[in-house]
Amino acid sequence: MSTETVGFQQSTLLQRFSFLCTTLVQRYLPDPFLFAAILTFVVFLIAMPVTQQSPMQMVDAFAGGFWNLLTFAMQMAMVVVTGHAMASAPVFKRSLAYLAMTAKTPGHAIFIVTLVSAIACWINWGFGLVVGAIFARELAAKVKGVDYRLLIASAYTGFLFWHAGLSGSIPLALASGSNLEVVTAGAVTQAISxxxxxxxxxxxxxxxxxxxxxxxxxxxxxxxxxxxxxxIDPALLQEPPTSQPSHPLTPAEKLEHSPWVNRLLALLGFSYIISYFVEHGFALNLNIVNFIFLFTAILLHDSPKQLIAAVAEGTKNTAGILLQFPFYAGIMGMMVAKGPEGISLAGAVSDWFVSISTPGSFPLFTFLSAGIVNFFVPSGGGQWAVQAPIMMPAGEALGVPAAKTAMAIAWGDAWTNMIQPFWALPALSIAGLNAKDIMGYCLVALLASGLIIGLGLVLF
Structure with a gap:
């Protein structure tokens, strides 16, 4: 990447503040793996006195949770790989390029990528993370003078909207009615629409x-x-060309370059996709999203050989996910491990916010506590399991509607994702950037969105 002059007008106060945030983050924010390592040490040291557990008990909690996100890590790796494979297909790239041509200025590019990513994340968070990052790359190749870091950061800010959308795990868990009485410690006994x-x-x-x-x-x-x-040089965003053999094809090579293999596989896959939506409606989850991405990539690529090359290229971007997700699972294990008094560190954080709450302030403090817990338990489902048994009964006792308490937890879970690299890894992998490249801008979005959400929860 390179710096380039795009104007001489005086910077606004917001631009100077965002520049300061970006400079500080670039200087002091460690690599996402080191961030996870530091969180591990912090939780290890704090959890012992709070929960009255020994060092070895915390080691056991860390190791006991270490592999609990294996399925999820594989799903997220597939989000990156299948999303990359789909985006690198010639037809899909032409479609994104056409859409990117509607952005005539850097400001317009930033605006449109934020809007597209927000809507996509509201529909489904996995879909939004991939589509936003892919669209941002295409805009970077088409719009001259746009800041690549801010472009990717803007795509990631769409993730603020996910837990208040159609794939939000907490509102969907409430709507399902499954096991609610146990999860909420008796505060919710029937489904909430x-x-x-x-x-x-x-x-x-x-x-x-x-x-x-x-x-x-x-x-x-x-x-x-x-x-x-x-x-960023647009040439760096181009996929390497697929080489064609110069010699006569063997029977095996003819199959590798045959479009019919892909078309028949796509027919099989889309037959299931259609039947899924007929049976379940628009109920997206990570598995069906990855299934759609994969078979769309199979359909849009001209041959198995081309598809394999696209998948191989996308696989290079999964290293951060595979390395870091087990450590976050270990952190979650220590956060929820209960000591002899039945207290966990995550529970202690939530209990403290409950102790200082009133009926009017409770939604705000629930939101803030969820934001803090999300640093260490960056999972919507994990957040619900940790906070629901504490916050939902407390809300009931204070006369706060269960739906409002739940949405305060959901918004808090989404809010601090802006400065938690865990969820940014897929977007960063697709973009070829590091967390410190975008987190300065995301910090500004965190402050603004926190003000909006907090006021909304208090006033309405």
Whole structure:
């Protein structure tokens, strides 16, 4: 990447603040793996006195949870690989290129990628993470003078919207009614409709304000000072060309280059996809999203050989996921490990916020506690399992509706993802960047979104 002059006008206060955040993050934020390692040490040292457990007990909790995210890690790796394979197909690349041509200026590119990513994440978070990052790459190749770091950061800010959307694990768990009485320690005994959570007036209002403010905020952060814009050579974003054999093809090589193998496989896959939507409606999960990505890639690539090359290229980007996710699983194991008094570190954090709450402030403190817990338990399902038994009964005792308490947890879970590299890894892998390249901009989005969500939870 290189710096390039894009204007000489005076920087705005927001641009100077975002530049300061970016500079500080670039200097002091460690590599995502070191971030996970530091969190491991911090949780290990804090959890012992809080939960009254010995060092060896914490070691056992760490090791006991270490492999608990294996299935999820594989799913996330497949998100990166299948998303990359789909995006590298000639037809898909042409479609994204056409859409990217609608952006005429760097500011417009930042605005549109934020909006597209937010809507995609609201529909399904896995879909949104991949599509946002892929679209950002295409915009970087088409729009001259756009800051590549801010472009990828803007795509990632769409992830703020996921837990208030159609794939939000907490509102969907409430709507399913499954095991709610046990999970919420008796506070919720029957299903709560999404009309009271995702489609409640307060949630829709927060979403509307966020959908207006965050794209404009990201656009306003684009540097205007000479030398502050970091661009990327479009040639670096191009996929390596698929080589064609110069000799007569053997029977095996003819199969490898035959489009019919891909077409027949796609027919098989899309037969299931259609039947799935007929039977389940628009109920997306990671498995069906990856299934759609994979068989769309198979359909759009011209041959098995081309598909294999695209998958091999995408696989190079999964190293961070494979290395770091087990450590976060170990951190989660220590966070939820209970000592002799039945107290866990995650539970102690939630209990403290409950102790200082009133009926009016409880949703706000629930949101803030969820944001803190999310640093160490970066999983919507894990967050619900940790906080539901504490926050839901407390909310009931204070007279706060269960749906509002649940959505406060959901928003808190999504909020601090802006400065937690765990979820950024797939987008960063696709973009070829490091967490420190985007987290300065994400910090600004964190502050703005926290103000909007917090006020929304208190006022409505």
């Amino acid at each position: 999404t009309n009271e959570t995702l489609f409640s007036a307060s949630n829709l209002l927060i979403l509307a304000v966020m959908l207006l403010v965050i794209p404009l905020l990201n656009k306003a952060m684009h540097p205007s000072q000479a030398g502050e814009v970091v661009t």
